[in-house]
Amino acid sequence: MVIVMKHDSTLKEISEVLKKIKELGLKPHVLKGKERTIIGVIGRSNTNPELFESINGVEKVVRILSPFKLSSREFKGENTVIKINGAEIGGKKIFVMAGPCAIESREQILEIAQTLKEMGVKILRGGAYKPRTSPYSFQGLKEKGLEYLQEVKKETGLAVITEVMSPEDVEKVGKVADIFQIGARNMQNFPLLETVGKTDKPVLLKRGMMATVEELLMSAEYILSSRNPRVILCERGIRTFEQYTRNTFDISAIPLLKKLSHLPVIADPSHGTGLRELVSPVGKSAIVAGADGLLIEVHKDPSKAISDGFQTLDFPMFSKLLSEIKSICNAIGREI
Ligand code: PEP
Ligand code: MN
Numbered sequence: 001m002v003i004v005m006k007h008d009s010t011l012k013e014i015s016e017v018l019k020k021i022k023e024l025g026l027k028p029h030v031l032k033g034k035e036r037t038i039i040g041v042i043g044r045s046n047t048n049p050e051l052f053e054s055i056n057g058v059e060k061v062v063r064i065l066s067p068f069k070l071s072s073r074e075f076k077g078e079n080t081v082i083k084i085n086g087a088e089i090g091g092k093k094i095f096v097m098a099g100p101c102a103i104e105s106r107e108q109i110l111e112i113a114q115t116l117k118e119m120g121v122k123i124l125r126g127g128a129y130k131p132r133t134s135p136y137s138f139q140g141l142k143e144k145g146l147e148y149l150q151e152v153k154k155e156t157g158l159a160v161i162t163e164v165m166s167p168e169d170v171e172k173v174g175k176v177a178d179i180f181q182i183g184a185r186n187m188q189n190f191p192l193l194e195t196v197g198k199t200d201k202p203v204l205l206k207r208g209m210m211a212t213v214e215e216l217l218m219s220a221e222y223i224l225s226s227r228n229p230r231v232i233l234c235e236r237g238i239r240t241f242e243q244y245t246r247n248t249f250d251i252s253a254i255p256l257l258k259k260l261s262h263l264p265v266i267a268d269p270s271h272g273t274g275l276r277e278l279v280s281p282v283g284k285s286a287i288v289a290g291a292d293g294l295l296i297e298v299h300k301d302p303s304k305a306i307s308d309g310f311q312t313l314d315f316p317m318f319s320k321l322l323s324e325i326k327s328i329c330n331a332i333g334r335e336i
Contacts, residue, residue, distance in 0.1 A: 002040050018039070027042040098116050101297050122158065131163070162179075200228060234265070236295075294325075
């Protein structure tokens with residue numbers, strides 16, 4: 001349940017509510033909004049709301065019916081806006097995070113970063129740790145990749161998003177990453193979710209390839225309930241019987257997630273389609289459907305990319321997509 005405090009409630013009244021929650025053996029989650037404080041109560045679902053309704057300063061008590069609580073719109077009506085390096089994800093502006101699937105060399109990532117920066121990109125993507133289906137495929141440059149990424153940050157001032165695959169790596173990756181990426185294959189790696197949940201870094205959580213929207217939100221809940229409120233949801237396609245595309249991009253998940261949750265929603269049409277020529281049309285559709293940004297694989301020479309070359313855009317294709325998104329933003333009242 002959620003306890004909504006009156007807009008003029010005092011600190012004493014708020015601590016009275018917190019005391020009661022703890023006495024009942026439940027866990028409070030305090031959210032200080034612009035207008036008022038709201039307190040989420042996590043634990044048993046049969047707690048009597050009257051226990052709180054009688055406390056001074058409480059305006060109302062609302063039951064959250066969905067299994068996901070802290071990520072739900074019922075818990076928080078206004079959109080969550082996440083600040084990263086001057087960027088605000090989840091606000092009026094659309095953010096396009098771009099870069100190669102994997103960091104392949106110092107020169108490769110530096111050159112891509114510089115070109116993308118000139119195009120106006122603020123957040124660079126690039127995997128140092130790669131979750132590959134085959135153990136014989138390139139697994140990423142790991143620590144060396146993180147070093148290159150650190151250097152790129154220093155040189156360009158770009159923020160970076162990179163994947164973390166195991167709880168043991170969270171500290172090391174967190175020294176470089178501005179945003180942790182949790183990959184589709186790890187969406188239900190609960191120890192990993194709890195570990196990033198104990199940091200204060202934004203986490204981009206990708207939908208598992210066989211996960212429902214509700215399961216995605218339940219995974220977000222692991223991070224939020226570990227006390228990290230900075231979660232970004234990412235639709236990246238799900239597995240269906242269709243064979244022409246790598247995944248089936250679930251466009252309906254975008255407005256659905258925006259309706260169910262206050263968290264920002266990003267679309268990854270690169271993994272969502274697996275085909276270069278589909279990335280731009282699907283990415284644009286995702287923006288129209290309400291996505292707060294895109295995650296796009298871009299490489300100087302996609303035909304030479306070590307991983308995911310088929311779905312990777314070259315610079316001219318990416319630049320064209322950016323200018324088309326600008327026109328779309330004008331039409332739908334958003335900015336880029
Ligand atoms: C990636 O972003 O390169 C990646 C591996 O994505 P996903 O986890 O969505 O497959
Ligand atoms: Mn990839």
